[in-house]
Amino acid sequence: MSQLTRLSAAxxxxxxxxxxxxxxxxxxxxxxxxxxxxxxxxxxxHLDAEGALAAAAAVDEGLQHGDPAASPxxxxxxxxxxxxxxxxxxxTCGSRILKGWRPPYDATVTRKLREAxxxxxxxxxxxxxxxxxxxENSAYGVTRNPWDLDRVPGGSGGGSATAVxxxxxxxxxxxxxxxxxxxxxxxxxxxGVKPTYGGVSRYGLVAFSSSLDQGGPVARTVLDAxxxxxxxxxxxxxxxxxxxxxxxxxxxxxxxxxxxxxxxVRVGVVNQxxxxxxxxxxxxxxxxxxxxxxxxxxxxVEVSCPAFDYALPAYYLIAPSExxxxxxxxxxxxxxxxxxxxxxxxxxxxxSLTREAxxxxxxxxxxxxxxxxxxxxxxxxxxxxxxxxRTLIIRDFAAAFEKVDVLISPTTPTTAFRLGERVxxxxxxxxxxxxxxxxxxxxxAALSVPAGLADDDGLPVGLQVMAxxxxxxxxxxxxxxxxxxxxxxxxxxxxSRVPDLTEDRSPGPSIGTEDRSPGPSIxxxxxx
Amino acid sequence: MPTISRDxxxxxxxxxxxxxxxxxLDLFAGQLDVILTSVARVRQVATEDIxxxxxxxxxEDVFRDDLPGPCLTQQQALSGAYATEDGRxxxxxxxxxx
Numbered sequence: 001m002s003q004l005t006r007l008s009a010a011x012x013x014x015x016x017x018x019x020x021x022x023x024x025x026x027x028x029x030x031x032x033x034x035x036x037x038x039x040x041x042x043x044x045x046h047l048d049a050e051g052a053l054a055a056a057a058a059v060d061e062g063l064q065h066g067d068p069a070a071s072p073x074x075x076x077x078x079x080x081x082x083x084x085x086x087x088x089x090x091x092t093c094g095s096r097i098l099k100g101w102r103p104p105y106d107a108t109v110t111r112k113l114r115e116a117x118x119x120x121x122x123x124x125x126x127x128x129x130x131x132x133x134x135x136e137n138s139a140y141g142v143t144r145n146p147w148d149l150d151r152v153p154g155g156s157g158g159g160s161a162t163a164v165x166x167x168x169x170x171x172x173x174x175x176x177x178x179x180x181x182x183x184x185x186x187x188x189x190x191x192g193v194k195p196t197y198g199g200v201s202r203y204g205l206v207a208f209s210s211s212l213d214q215g216g217p218v219a220r221t222v223l224d225a226x227x228x229x230x231x232x233x234x235x236x237x238x239x240x241x242x243x244x245x246x247x248x249x250x251x252x253x254x255x256x257x258x259x260x261x262x263x264x265v266r267v268g269v270v271n272q273x274x275x276x277x278x279x280x281x282x283x284x285x286x287x288x289x290x291x292x293x294x295x296x297x298x299x300x301v302e303v304s305c306p307a308f309d310y311a312l313p314a315y316y317l318i319a320p321s322e323x324x325x326x327x328x329x330x331x332x333x334x335x336x337x338x339x340x341x342x343x344x345x346x347x348x349x350x351x352s353l354t355r356e357a358x359x360x361x362x363x364x365x366x367x368x369x370x371x372x373x374x375x376x377x378x379x380x381x382x383x384x385x386x387x388x389x390r391t392l393i394i395r396d397f398a399a400a401f402e403k404v405d406v407l408i409s410p411t412t413p414t415t416a417f418r419l420g421e422r423v424x425x426x427x428x429x430x431x432x433x434x435x436x437x438x439x440x441x442x443x444x445a446a447l448s449v450p451a452g453l454a455d456d457d458g459l460p461v462g463l464q465v466m467a468x469x470x471x472x473x474x475x476x477x478x479x480x481x482x483x484x485x486x487x488x489x490x491x492x493x494x495x496s497r498v499p500d501l502t503e504d505r506s507p508g509p510s511i512g513t514e515d516r517s518p519g520p521s522i523x524x525x526x527x528x
Numbered sequence: 529m530p531t532i533s534r535d536x537x538x539x540x541x542x543x544x545x546x547x548x549x550x551x552x553l554d555l556f557a558g559q560l561d562v563i564l565t566s567v568a569r570v571r572q573v574a575t576e577d578i579x580x581x582x583x584x585x586x587x588e589d590v591f592r593d594d595l596p597g598p599c600l601t602q603q604q605a606l607s608g609a610y611a612t613e614d615g616r617x618x619x620x621x622x623x624x625x626x
Contacts, residue, residue, distance in 0.1 A: 104604035197584045211583045240590040241583070313567040324544060331545070333619050335608030347620040348545065356547040364546055365556055369563060371540045372532065385570045387580030392573065394581060426559055427566055443584025469585075 001036070001502065002029035005167040009076045009224040012170060016075035019063055023056035023075030027119050030077045034121070034168045037501040041144045041153075043162040045082050046089050047122035052077065055119045062117075072227050072251075074117030079163035079172040082123035083130055084215070085204040086110050093206050094126040094138035094156075097330050097337045097358025107204020108236045109173060109215050116231045121169055124159030128360045129327065130180050130208045132156050133432035136423050137362045144419070145188060146498050147459055151416035154184030154432070160218050161188040165498055171228050172218040177209050178315055179412070179436025181216050182448040186411035186462025189450045189494045191225045191479070192218045194436075196469045197443035198243035200229075201236035209322035210241075212315075212440045220495040222449060222480040226254035229472070245470060248445075253473035257480025260488075263297035265478065268404035272308040273435045279414040281454030285461035286410045289451040292485045293408070293478070303400045303407060307392035311438045314393070316430060317373045317386035318441070324370030327363065330355060365426060394442045401468045406478050409435045411448040411462030435464055445472035449479040450494040452486065460494065530561040531568065 004012070004026050015021045031049050038044055059075040069075075085091050085103035092098045106114070113120060127137035135143045135158030143158045145151040146166040153162040157174035161184035164172045174181035176194035185192025193216045200215040207213060217228035233247035269290060274283055294300050332338035332354030333347070340353035359367070373382040400407055412432050422429040439446035444466060451463035463482065467475040487493045534557040541548045541556075548556070602615055611618040 101608055104600050104607050198587075237592055241585060241587060243585065307573070310570055310573055313569045316563065316567045317570065328545075332610065334605075334617055335610075338610035341610070341620050343620075345620055346624045347622050348624075349547075350620045352542075352545045352547040355545055356549075359546070361552075361555075364541075364548065364552070365559060365563075367544045367546065368537060368540045368556060369560060371544045372536075372560075372564070375540075375543075381571060382567070384580060385573070385575060386567075387582060388575035388578040389570050389573055390581040390584075391578050392575070394584070427562055430563075441581075441584065 001033060001167065001500070004029040005033045006496070007170070008221050009073055009170040009219060010227060012076050013069070013073050016059065017063065017069040023059040023119065024053060026075060027052050027056040027077050027121070030121060030169055037166050038168060040149065040501055041146055041162050041166050042141060043079065043124055043143050043159045043166065043168055044122045045092060045094070045125050045140055045159070048089050048120065051088055052119050052121045055114070059117045059119070069117065071116035071118070071231055073171070073231055075119065076171060077119045077121050077169050078113060079122060079124045079160055079169040080110065080113070080120050081126055081157055081160050081172070081174050083126060083175055083206050084109050084173065085206070086120070086123065089123055091123070091206070092140070093130070094128045094140060095358065095360070095363070096139040097354070099337065101336055105204065108201035108238060109232050110204060112232050118171070118231065124157070124163055124172065126159055127156035128363050129206070129323070130156040130175055130177055131323070131362050131366055133179070133183055133429050134417070134422065135159060136419065137360055139360055142419060145416045146501055147189065148416065151418055151459070152187070154187040154416065156180040157184045157218070161185050161190050161192065164188070164190045164218050164220055165495065166501060170220065171224060173215060173232065174218050175205060175213055175215045176440065177212045178319060178440050179433040181218060182436045182446060182462065182464060183412045183432055185218060185448045187416035187460060189460035189498065190218055190220055191222055191447065191449050192216070193225050193229060193447040194439060194445065195229060195233060195472055196243065196445045198241050199247065199445070199472065200232050201239040201242050203236055203238035207326040209319040210326060211322060212319060222476060222483050223251070223254040223258065225447070226250040226476050243470070248470060248472040250473050250476045253477040254480040257477035258484045260481050260484045261297060262293060262478065262481050265298045265406070266301060266404040267293055267298045267478065268301050268303035268400055268407045270308065270407050270409045271302055271304045272306070273409035277413055277431065278410065279454065279456065281456030282410050282414060282461050285451050285454055286463065289463045289482065290408070292489070293482060296481050296485055298478070301404055303404060305396035305400055305438070307389060307396045308438050310389045311393055311441055312430065312434055314386040314389040315433070315437045315441060316369070317382050318390065320366040320370035321373045321383050322370070324367045324374065327367055330358065362426070390441045393438050397438070397442045397444060397468070406474050407466040409464045411435060411464040415454050415457055415459035415461060439466050444469045445475050447475045447479055449483055452490070452494060531564040532557065532560050
C-alpha cells in the first residue's frame with residue numbers, strides 16, 4: 001500500500017500545495033488502493049477514476065501557475081455518500097428506484113467540494129435512502145467492516161466510514177438523520193461529525209426526514225474532520241433551513257484541543273446511556289475515556305436527561321412520518337424507475353407497481369409506519385405526542401448545557417455486529433441509534449471519536465461528544481484533546497491498527513452481492 | 529390483541545401506493561406490530577402544556593429577494609424521464625375508464 005494513503009488529509013494537502021507530491025499522484029494512490037481492497041469491502045457504488053484524475057490534474061495545474069490553493073484541502077481525495085446529487089455520476093441512494101439516475105444538478109455540498117479543489121473519487125454505499133444501521137438495506141449488496149469482514153460497517157453511511165477506515169480515501173461525506181454518520185464511525189474506528197442542524201446545506205441531499213437530515217464529515221483524525229467541515233459548512237440560500245451565521249471555528253478548536261489541555265472544561269456523562277443492553281467492553285472503554293478526559297483537566301459531572309429514554313420511540317414516529325411524505329416523490333413519473341406502463345394501466349397502478357418494485361423492505365416498513373402515524377385518529381396519540389417528547393428532549397439538553405460545556409456517552413451500545421444478525425429484527429437494528437438520536441431531535445452538534453478497542457471482542461468503540469447548537473467547536477476541542485491523549489498513551493493512532501486487507505484473507509460467506517431485497521423482482525410485480 | 533392488523537397494513541399500503549404482496553403483508557403486519565408496541569411508549573410521557581416541536585431550529589418565514597435565478601433547462605428537467613413526448617413528461621392515463 002502506498003504510504004500516501006496513510007497520511008492525513010491535512011498532511012496531504014500541505015505536501016500538494018508545497019508541490020512535494022502532486023494531487024494526481026495522491027489520487028492515483030487512492031485509486032490503486034480502491035482497486036486492491038474494494039472488491040473485498042465494497043465501500044463504493046460508483047467510481048469516477050477519470051473525473052477524479054482530471055480534477056486532481058486541475059489542482060496541480062493551478063499550483064504550477066502559482067495560483068493559491070483553492071482551500072486547505074485542495075487536491076485531497078474524498079468519498080461521497082450516494083445521497084448527494086452529482087451531475088457527473090449516478091445518484092442512487094442505495095435504492096433500485098433510482099438505479100442509474102443522473103441528476104441534472106449538483107448538491108451544494110458537491111459544488112463546495114469541487115470549488116475547494118477536493119477530488120471526488122466516487123459515490124459510497126448506504127442503506128436505502130439512509131434508512132438503516134448496517135448498510136445491509138442497500139439494493140446493491142453489503143459493505144464489509146475492514147476490522148472484521150464478517151461484521152457490518154454500521155449505517156446508513158457504512159460505505160463512507162469504510163472507505164476512510166480502509167484507506168480508500170482520507171475523507172468522506174456522510175449524512176446523519178438518527179446517527180448515520182456517528183454510528184458507522186464508531187464501529188469502524190473513524191471520526192464522524194453531525195454538525196448543528198442547518199450548518200451544512202441540504203440542497204441536493206435527497207431527503208429522508210427533512211427536520212433531522214444533516215450532512216457532515218468523516219475522517220481518520222479530528223483535525224481532518226474539522227477542515228472538511230469548514231469546506232462544506234455555511235449558509236445557503238437554496239436551503240431555507242440553512243443557518244445564516246458563520247461556520248463555528250472548528251479548525252481552530254481542533255488545533256487548540258490537540259495541544260492537550262481541558263482545564264476548566266465541564267464534561268457531563270449522560271446517566272441514561274449505560275447499563276442494560278450495553279456491551280460490557282464498550283462500557284469499559286467508555287470509562288477509560290472518561291478517565292483520560294479527567295486526566296486532561298476536565299471536570300466530570302453526572303447529568304440526567306430523563307426524556308432521552310423516549311428519544312428512540314419519538315424518532316421512530318417522526319422520521320417515518322417525514323419519510324412517508326418525502327418519498328411520495330418517487331412515483332415513476334418524472335425520473336427513476338417506472339414499472340408496468342403497458343398502455344392499459346392507470347398512472348396510479350403504475351405508481352404502485354413502481355414503488356413496490358423499487359423500494360426495499362425497510363423503506364416500505366417505514367413508509368407504512370409513517371402513513372399510520374399521520375393518519376386521522378392516530379395523529380395525536382403518535383406523531384403529535386412524539387413532537388411533544390421532542391420538546392422535552394430539547395429542554396433536557398438546555399438544562400444540561402447550563403451545567404456543563406459538553407455531554408458524552410458511548411456512540412452506540414455495542415461494537416460492530418455480525419452481517420445478517422439484525423436484518424430480520426427491525427427493532428434490534430433500531431437500538432443501534434439509541435445514543436445518537438437525541439442530538440438529531442434537538443438539532444445540536446455531536447460527533448464520534450474512536451475510543452480504543454473493546455476488551456471483549458477487540459473491535460472499535462466510539463466516544464460521542466455532544467455540544468450545544470452552533471457550538472460545534474466545543475465538541476471538536478474536547479475530541480481533539482482526547483484523541484491526542486489517547487494516541488500518546490497507546491503509542492499509535494487507532495486507525496493504524498486496521499487489518500491489512502490486501503493479505504490473503506478471504507471474506508466470509510457471500511451475502512448476496514446482487515440484489516438482496518426480500519421483495520419480489522420487478523418482473524414478478526409487473527407480471528411480464 | 530395486536531396494535532395493527534393485517535387488513536390495516538393492507539389499507540395503509542394502498543394509501544401509500546405500494547402494491548405489496550401477500551407474503552409482505554404477513555411479514556410487515558407482525559413486524560409493524562412489534563415496532564408500534566415499542567414506539568407507543570411515547571404515550572406514557574405526561575405532556576400536558578408541552579408545545580410540540582416540528583423543527584429543531586424553529587426558523588420561520590425565510591424570505592429571499594424575488595429575483596429570477598438560474599434554473600434547469602427543459603432538456604435537463606426531462607433528462608431522467610422514463611418517457612417524453614413533445615418536450616413533456618409522458619405519463620400513463622390518469623383516469624380508469626374500465
